[in-house]
Amino acid sequence: MSERKYWNEEMETKSYEEMSDIQFGKLKNQIHYIYNNSPLYYKKKFDDAGVKPGDVKTWEDFYNLPIMGNKEMEIKSQKESLDRGDGHPFGTFLCAPVEKVIGMTATGGTTGDPTFSYIYTVKDLRINDEVWARVFWKAGIRHGNFVANIFAQSMHAGGWPVNHALTSYGACSIPVGAEAGTDRILRMLNLFRPAAIVGTAPLMEHLIERCPEVLKKSISELGIKILLCAGAPGAGIPSVRKKLEDAYGAKIFDSAGGGQGAHMVSCDSKEYYGMHMNCADYFIWPGDLIDPETGKAIQIAEGVIGHAIFTALEQEAKPFFRYAWGDLHQVFTKECPGCGFRGLRIRIVGRADEMLIVKGVNIYPTAVKGIVNTFFPRVTGEMRIILDEPGPDVKPPLKLEIEHAGLSQSELPALRDIIIQEIRNKLEVRPDVKLVAAGTFERAGGVSAKGTLIEKRYKNS
Ligand SMILES: [Zn+2]
Incomplete structure (x- = not known):
């Protein structure tokens, strides 16, 4: 039955x-x-x-x-x-x-x-x-x-x-x-x-x-x-x-x-x-x-x-x-x-309050993460959007730091280029991508376990 x-x-x-x-x-x-x-x-x-x-x-x-x-x-x-x-x-x-x-x-x-x-x-x-x-x-x-x-x-x-x-x-x-x-x-x-x-x-x-x-x-x-x-x-x-x-x-x-x-x-x-x-x-x-x-x-x-x-x-x-x-x-x-x-x-x-605007294009952090994750297992999936000033307006380029999964130095430029290309194709914005070592970013865990996709590198006034 x-x-x-x-x-x-x-x-x-x-x-x-x-x-x-x-x-x-x-x-x-x-x-x-x-x-x-x-x-x-x-x-x-x-x-x-x-x-x-x-x-x-x-x-x-x-x-x-x-x-x-x-x-x-x-x-x-x-x-x-x-x-x-x-x-x-x-x-x-x-x-x-x-x-x-x-x-x-x-x-x-x-x-x-x-x-x-x-x-x-x-x-x-x-x-x-x-x-x-x-x-x-x-x-x-x-x-x-x-x-x-x-x-x-x-x-x-x-x-x-x-x-x-x-x-x-x-x-x-x-x-x-x-x-x-x-x-x-x-x-x-x-x-x-x-x-x-x-x-x-x-x-x-x-x-x-x-x-x-x-x-x-x-x-x-x-x-x-x-x-x-x-x-x-x-x-x-x-x-x-x-x-x-x-x-x-x-x-x-x-x-x-x-x-x-x-x-x-x-x-x-x-x-x-x-x-x-x-x-x-x-x-x-x-x-x-x-x-x-x-x-x-x-x-x-x-x-x-x-x-x-x-x-x-x-x-x-x-x-x-x-x-x-x-x-x-x-x-x-x-x-x-x-x-x-x-x-x-x-x-x-x-x-609504996490939406970023780059050159008039609405960008959602989860959409960026979605694209980055398609490169797993070459990337760990951990990434941050770096904001030097409060949003939603972002002065181009949109800065991203993305963890690669232990690739050699010689493999990095090609990965970087293809990620930039893919984001540009899908989101119509050309990001600036820095590949960083696996384990750079704090993992989801602790109290909220929500994870974060945005890193604010400015002082809250
Ligand atoms: Zn259904």
Whole structure:
């Protein structure tokens, strides 16, 4: 007997249009909920815009609402709440009584105050578990599997909420965490031989390099069959996918979280057809796109690119509502050629604030990395874009430093030339490329495990 295709057959098989009706019904309730339960934040935002909850009668009314959340607004709201003596740092857009909060994670905090973006009530945690279950099922994780969690664990959304989801799904999490460092992660993988790893693609790339040193064998010998990547770009870049696939002998699934338990995941197809939005009954994402320059709504259609605005439809604790994450998404509305999925699919184009402009051409760091990685194994895959001045405008040439994988001096000029040529062909910008020794750049690991592609060689004023 063949097993079922989806975890939640009913919700994961709907088209974008069918889903829109379900979403709008929930949206109307959610607007009343946040308006009535967050007098100092959401009610104020609606009042300032001169809109009452009952005024939102069509999708157009919704798209015309102002942006009601972003990182800055969140930090301000947290500060207001602390100043008022609310007794918690969750901010004035906490919509549930604080007694109902049963969990939290935070983002940032290495340079400034952390933001407590994902706060959970019992219901919110149930949504988290349901959404992850759909992702786990689609990625082929099954009950009873060992799953190594190598996301950062400390206050991180990839930490306990993922472990909780795995437990409630019926799989066994090995919560080793990025903080443990690559040596300990590899030893755990060797002990458990898990069916799957969940974590960031840059850290998984790094494990390939470290495995022969630490375990005296290649990573393919560990028998890991599924790599479920999220939290950092990589698994959507064809050359990175191929590198991971070949090195592990595993299937790669690309997932991205919009926060608050929302996740999309790519399908089992050999070709990459983007991430499939299979929890649209809980979140408006990526169905709300705006032009990053004008802030005007973009009509959802095959292939359009825009700044994705996020709205949670059922969240209780601290629901995001028209929240601007800063991610640029390309959206696909046609049925997935790989698996027949009928909802929206996306490709992450880059961060709106990481976009660089060279001679009027928009350059995304992940696109550069994608091209560099096609030269693996002659390069390690580690690289940096060097900025001498703050972006987004870059005085040409675009400077790149790329690690070669131990080539001899005589081999370097040819590699350098061909990388320049390839980037020029694909991105229409001629970079300045310096090849540096393997191991020059710090690897993804430590707290964020996100990796970085930009090195700022200027002083922040
Ligand atoms: Zn598909």
